[in-house]
Structures are given as structure tokens and as C-alpha cells.
Amino acid sequence: MQRSITLSHAADWPGFRQAARTCLQAGLPPEAVHWQVADDAESDLFAAEPLPPEAAPADSASDADAAQAQAEVPATRVPRAFLALAEHAALHSDPERHALLYRALWRLAHEPALRHDALDPDLARLQRLAAAVRRDMHKMRAFVRFRAVDDGQAQPLHVAWFEPDHHIARANAQFFVQRFTQMRWAILTPDCSLRWDAGALQTGPGATRADAPPPDAGEALWLTYYRHTFNPARLKLDMMRREMPTRYWKNLPEATLIDGLARDAHERSARMVAAGGTVPQRRIAATR
């Protein structure tokens, strides 16, 4: 028996979970299931989507089905830690992620000792996928840059353009909602768009960089700060690139300054050393 599963979009974790459970209960081995993602997931512009529930305990949702599941396949319950891992791994851009996840689920159900084996190649690969997704989510939280746009409302709309490596935008929405609750904002990505307005989160189709606003006047202050918080006597470009990989630079306003700052750094610090010690200009009496 062969089965083909089509998930509604690249980040469709609930869809994957549902389908995986069904396949597992039907006793379909990994090689019998083919996973794919619908290309044109959404056609509705900014279809209203309810707020994601407050991180529900990972395996509570499965409880309802658990009784039925247990009747047929005694061991479809997987460790909670695996679900957390899988939820992240499922957002990876690797097209094989769903097949890998299902194979791991299948094996966990049939090899009870597997859950403790951190060195199993399938689990280790999932760990790496999940780690890459978590890092990408963290970098999105760090590198999204909002620019205020006056769209005729009382409060400006803050708009950002961001290009993540993986399908993380939806999964990150809650972070931005909770941080910028009192702001109106939109985050545009190639995959999907998020918009928070009047206490409601909407997700919509992907966008392009052209949909995002150009720099505003206030950004100059941020650039001034970046220029001056840099210490030219300690140039460490490799360290910077490791934490802020160059692929993110195109959407970071301050990144345009890096080349110039780096170029002048040696000369500036050599000048400081060459200038030698100076004679104090003035002394005012301490008043304490």
C-alpha cells in the first residue's frame, strides 16, 4: 500500500502531525509514504488566522486520539522531547525533512530503546535540522528591522522585510506579538507575511523586498550609534561574521557601514598609539 501526503504549506506542522499519526496507525512503513508540500498554499490575502495557542503541552493534543491509537498500535506515543524537536525540524527547508521525521517516528514506535540514543544517525540528523531552525528563529528575532510608515492611521505601521533560511515566520509570530503588543507591525518574508493590527494576527502570502519601505530619517541615529560603539582598536571581523553571517547583511541598515569602519580601523588605532600621552588640559576640583 502506497500513500502520498500533501501538506497545505511548507510550515504545516499540524498537518504533518495529523497525517503522520494516521499513517502510523495504518501501519504504513516509512518507504510506503510519500511526502510533499502544496506549492500554492494560500490564495487568500491576509486570511485571518487565530492566535497560535499558548504553547500547549506537546503531547496533550494527542491524548484524544491516544485511546484509539493504542487500540491498534500499542506504541505510537513518542517522548515529549521528540515532539519539541520534530516541531522545529519540520520547519527546515530540507525537502526530505518530512520523510526523515516519519521514519524517526516509525522507528521510535518500533524500537523502544531508540529514544535514549542521542547518537543514532536519524535522530542526530533531526537534531541538526532542529538546531538550524532554532538558530534561524533566533536570528530573525535579532535581525528584523522595522521602519515606521504613516498609513493614515493614528499610529504608524512598522514594517520589516526579512529573508529567513527556513519556514519560520509563523512560528516566530508569537514572539513579536508579545514584544510589540502595543505597536502595529508587519513582517514581510518571501514565504509568508505576518501582520499585527488592533490585537489580531494575520498571516498572508509572501512578499518581495519592494513591498517594504525605504530607510527613514530616524534610522540615521541608529547608524550613528553603530559607528560609535565600535572600537577600532579591536578589529575582529571573523568573530562578527560568525555571529552575523554575511547573508543577513543585505537587510541590515548598519551593515553598509562595516567595510568603511574596518578599512579605517588600523589607521585610527595606530594614530591613537602614535599620538602618545597628552598633557591634561584642565583640572576641576572634585566636590566630594
Add this chain to the structure above:
Amino acid sequence: MLTESKLAILADAAKYDASCASSGTSARNSVGGRGIGSTEGMGICHSYAPDGRCISLLKILLTNYCQYDCLYCVNRVSSNVPRARFAVQEVVDLTLDFYRRNCIEGLFLSSGIIQSPDHTMERVVEVARVLREEHDFRGYIHLKTIPDASPELLQRAGRYADRLSINIELPTEQGLAALAPEKDGAAIQRSMGRLALHIDDARQQARDQRGRPGGAQIVSLPGRTRRAEAPRFAPGGQSTQMIVGADAADDRTILATSARLYGGYGLRRVYYSAFSPIPDASRALPLAAPPLVREHRLYQADWLMRFYGFTHDEIVPPAPGNGDEPRGSGMLSLEMDPKLAWAVAHPECFPVDLNTAPRERLLRVPGLGVRTVEKLLAARRVRRLRHADLGRLHLPLSKVLPFVAVTDHLPHDRLRAPARLRAQLAPAPVQTSLFA
């Protein structure tokens, strides 16, 4: 003066403080509030400067006018740098503007001492108060505390700040007396002690409240559905900074001071700041910087003390006169990281059998981090660890293999020749540029 010009001067003035952490505070967000801001356990670095340092907080001084004459400091009274002073509202506006752009996690505010320590501290606290009370700002606030300020002001600072810090500045009292004549080492430590007490108190009360059966739901007064919240005091704890290379203190002395601060005041972090050439330096100081790698090694050693069970006095080889130890200078090796250097100097403690050794022995193995050790402990419950398993963990094998035994690997002979081992593991010497 324009805000932009002030920002340039006061960012320049603040950048020699190494601390940038926005982590370790209580989790909160702006749902149900009037403003913006959230914190989680882990802070976020929103950008990196070409010096490799993370930009997490808007790190500025309220003013760089200062009546003190600390020789290592760019803002000392006798320095010729341009001066500026922010109004409270300017700092508040800048913080909120950068935060809305998602450029920062919050504010790190410090100040030169003007008029009096109390006057200065009062202005610093006022910025935090306006952010918290008038704008309901729930992001991160780190306030640099002025050691001579009154206990009442420290108390208020702790109510608004996530983290407080007082810089110990130099590793020894003598160093402080020589380079920062107006600063009083005893007063600095008294203030640290006071902060530590407040922080512990607030934590204890929060714990008591959580621990009570029924917790926050207990109705203690008619008409009230919740107990008053435990008073907040710097939930992110306190930290400090030591300047490295401005005086003659060796690494052994520096780490001993750190160990005393961690133990005595429960500090969250000690930051090490390699003395850096500054514009308009004092003639009393070395003009060139100590190698940045020295600062890096101190951080590594600090990590060993906090997470790997090393004590401060075993990390640095004891002072000279100890026979065959080539670098008994009281300094950390610049060529090798301190854990590797310790392992090479203690062949009698190796090899460590990864299949049987307890956690604390595994933590001593060069190249094994805390998380790797946890993975190994979990994995060996279900399998015998073999050479190939180590590869799968993406370990730095050249560093690890000489020190560990697994089912199909024993390194004995290499450990018997520590000199050769050292030569193999230390990278080839390179000409280090003054500003590399």
C-alpha cells in the same frame, strides 16, 4: 548640541565597558501592558560591530563629564575628549526608538560623576523610572551603579533595573590606588555586598511566595484576589568589570579576585576588558594594548571556574620556581586554551574513559563542552561509545583523542610524552600584530 552629536560622543564614551548581556532576568512581555518590551531567559544580540562584540543594549553614558581622574578611562577629568550631556528625556526617546526598530533589547546606562555621586545616580535612576513608569517599558535595563551613592538610591535602582553592576576596575587594591585615586576599593565592595543582600532577599521572597500552597491565588484580604507581588530587585543579578593589562596584575591574581567576587557577592558575570588604546591616553599608562588573546583566555578560564568545576588556583600554573613548568609566570598560556593547557600539564589524570568516567571527569577533557558531556552520558546508557561515535558528535578529534579512551581507542603512549604532545597541540607560533 544635536541629539545625534551627543549620541556620537556618549556612545564613544561608553564603549570600553565590555558588558552587553541582556540575559538572566525574569521572563515577561507587554501583553496587557501600555507599552512595548519583553525579556526571555536568553538575551538577543541584535547586531555585531566589526570588533566582534555583540550589540544587545543601547550602551551610552548619561554624560561623559566626570570629576574623577581614573587614568585608564577615556572620560577622566584630565582627558581632552569632547564632552556632552543627555537630558533624561533624550535617553528615554532614543531607547524607545531603537527598541521599536528592533535594534536593541534595552538600555545599558552609565554616567560620569558630576556634582556628586548621589546627584549622578539620581539622574541615572530617573531615566529608568520614566521608562518603566511612564512608558511601561518592559525591555531590559542595566544600570551602572555608582559605588558611593546612597543605599536608598541603590534600592531604587534595583526596583527598575534588570541588572546592576559596579566595576571593580582593577584586580588589586594597589592597582586601584595607583590608577584611580578617587575610587575607594572598600566602598566598591561594600556596595556590591549591599546589592547582593537585596538581590538575595528579593529572590527569597519570590521563592517563598511561589512555594506557598496555592501560591499567588491565596486571598489574604477581603476584596483582594492576589497577594502583592514580591518586591522586584535586579532579577538579572549583578556583574562587574576588570580592566586587564593597565596594571601589572597577573592572570593568577585576576582569577583569584574573580573567584572571590563570584563566591562573596554571587556575581552573575565578571567581565574582562583588555585595556585598549584610547584617544588622548594618559602618559602614565602603557600605550599599546595587551594582546586581545589574553582577555580571551581569561574568559575561557572564567568559564572553567563557573561551569567545569575548576578552582581558580589550578587553572594558572603557580608562580616561577617550579622546575620543568615552562610558563610558571602566573599567566595563562596564550598558545593553548586553559583547559588544554591544564590537561597537557596533568597527564596523570588521563586518559578519561568515556564509557565509565563520571561527569566531573568528562568535563575535564579538552574539546568536550557541557552539552557534549550531557549527550555522551545519555548515549552511553544505550551503547558502548566507539571512535566513530565521537566523529558523529562533531568533536574536535585532534584535541579530544589524546585524552580519552573508548572501546576501540586508547591513547596511552602519546600521554607519556607531554612535551611532544604540547608541541603537537599548540598551534604554530604566529607573529601577532599589535592590533590583531
